[in-house]
Amino acid sequence: MMKTYDVIIIGGGPAAIVTGVTVKKFFKDKSVLMIKEEADGLVPCGIPYIFHLLGNDAEKNKMGPKPFIDLGGEVLVDTAVKVDKDKKEVTLKSGVQFVYEKLVFATGSHPTVPDFIPGYELQNVFYIKKSYPYIRELALKMSGFKNIVIVGGGFIGAEVAEQLAASDANVTLIESEPLCFSKAFSPELSAIATDALSNTRVNIMTSTLVKEILGENNMVKQVLLADGKKIDADAVIFSIGYTANTQLAKETGLELNRYGDIHVDNYGRSTIRDISACGDCAQAFGFLTGRSNVIKLASTATAEARTLGHNIFGVRIKKCAAGTLGVFSTEINNLAMAAAGANENSAQEAGVSLLSAKFSSPDRHPGSLSDVSSLTVKLYASPVDGSIIGGEAWGGKSVGEIINIISMAIQKSITVFELVSYQVGTHPLLTSSPVNNPIIRAAEELVYQISYS
Ligand SMILES: Cc1cc2nc3c(=O)[nH]c(=O)nc-3n(C[C@H](O)[C@H](O)[C@H](O)COP(=O)(O)OP(=O)(O)OC[C@H]3O[C@@H](n4cnc5c(N)ncnc54)[C@H](O)[C@@H]3O)c2cc1C
Secondary structure: OOEEEEEEEEOOOHHHHHHHHHHHHHOOOOOEEEEEOOOOEEOHHHHHHHOOOOOOOHHHHEEOOHHHHHOOOEEEEOOEEEEEOOOOEEEEOOOOEEEEEEEEEOOOEEEOOOOOOOOOOOEOEEEOOOOHHHHHHHHHHHOOOOEEEEEOOOHHHHHHHHHHHOOOOEEEEEOOOOOOOOOOOOHHHHHHHHHHHHOOOOEEEOOOOEEEEEEEOOEEEEEEEOOOOEEEOOEEEEOOOEEEOOHHHHHHOOOEOOOOOEOOOOOOEOOOOOEEEOHHHEOEEEOOOOOEEOOOOHHHHHHHHHHHHHHOOOOOOOOOOOOEOOOEEEEEOOEEEEEEEOOHHHHHHHOOOOEEEEEEEEOOOOOOOOOOOEEEEEEEEOOOOOEEEEEEEEEOOOHHHHHHHHHHHHHOOOEHHHHOOOOOOOOOOOOOOHHHOHHHHHHHHHHHHHHHO
16 A cells, blocks of 8 residues: 655755645644655755865755754655656655655755766766765865866856866866856946956956867866867866756656756646656746746755745745746855846846946945955946936845845846835944945935936
8 A cells, every 4th residue: 555645856956855845834744755765965065165165075064854854844855766647656766655745846956967968978077966975076176276267257157167166276266257156247347347356366267268188098187178279187177067856847747848847837837737846856937027937056956945835725825936036146255246137238138127226335434444344336227217226236245135125126126216215224334324324325326226317
């Protein structure tokens, strides 16, 4: 007799854990099983810091489903290999089978493998996989390499490059675009971020294409560039994007979108009854356009997981999906940088007009205090109604939460006119001066552009 669970979650990353925690917290009596293929997990966003700040010790970046287990959730380490949507059965690699009432795909994503670049399968070609055993091995191996080439200057490639270069390795970062971070940031902030990275020991090569990985005895030896130049390499790390793990979903009969992500509605429900999906494996919607896009972030994954958890047994929180804002932050060479929502590039691509304004001030007051950093806020507003549709911030650590205020403003369509009377708590040791709050001052500049000029 097969055991039946009210909810079975396939996956063990942030989306699976938050779905499990939400269901067990709000539906205490429901039985929930999480099936995850690896026993140990890690904080995905902390992976780059294993390579230096955490002393090459992956153990210090472990993450697991304890909060879910503490609420009464069950976890099984195994791989789901088959789903029969008619019998509502899941079959695991070990042969064990379960019946589900509701099934959640939280199967995440894996690094994109560049099979179009000859030599990609050589030994010492690596990826930033979200796998604890793989990253633990990789961190140990990395300390033995002198010349490391990282391909891809998105935030993951850049963060890993910065950390590896802080050890003794010669690290070269190759990016095909003229600037690093260009998918995450506006051209202005991408230039600032690229500059911050170039002031570390990382050797950055932008507008550069990799043609081939050259080997000797099946081992990486050099990287051949499109212009014919060769770079010595003991190891190559490809960081050129992530692809959804949706093979099982496809075999189950779920509809996938053109990016291969599981098609879901505002509540995470797939096209098959009682099967839902969230996180990197599920379709994301642009908050302005409603079009599917490929933003894969933990911020998105966990928001989708909470939405799904609350609504899994019927809609309880109506229209709670805001669309994907793409709110994201990073720190390179002690400069914190963050973005949310639209910028010049994404707005132009979507045919949406925007106005922008920025303001800089010290993040403490008076500016003569010892731990002061400059804080710059750039806001993007719609000229149609003055609503905030994007923002960026850079400076000291406060940037990490400043962008979350901007994200809330975007999600709630707060206008620049409303921000004029925005009341902020201030303290000399904690915040900018109330006279020069950068969010308010940038908003006032936008009020001027819309109403006075
Ligand atoms: C180096 C790095 C840094 C990042 N930094 C940030 C950041 O700073 N901020 C941010 O917002 N985002 C960041 N991200 C993105 C973020 O990590 C992902 O968006 C997030 O991990 C998605 O969570 P998920 O649970 O959907 O998928 P995943 O984390 O990919 O987890 C999916 C899980 O499902 C398991 N699984 C898959 N198939 C099966 C199966 N058939 N049976 C059982 N188990 C299965 C996998 O083993 C895996 O554990 C970063 C990503 C990386 C790689």
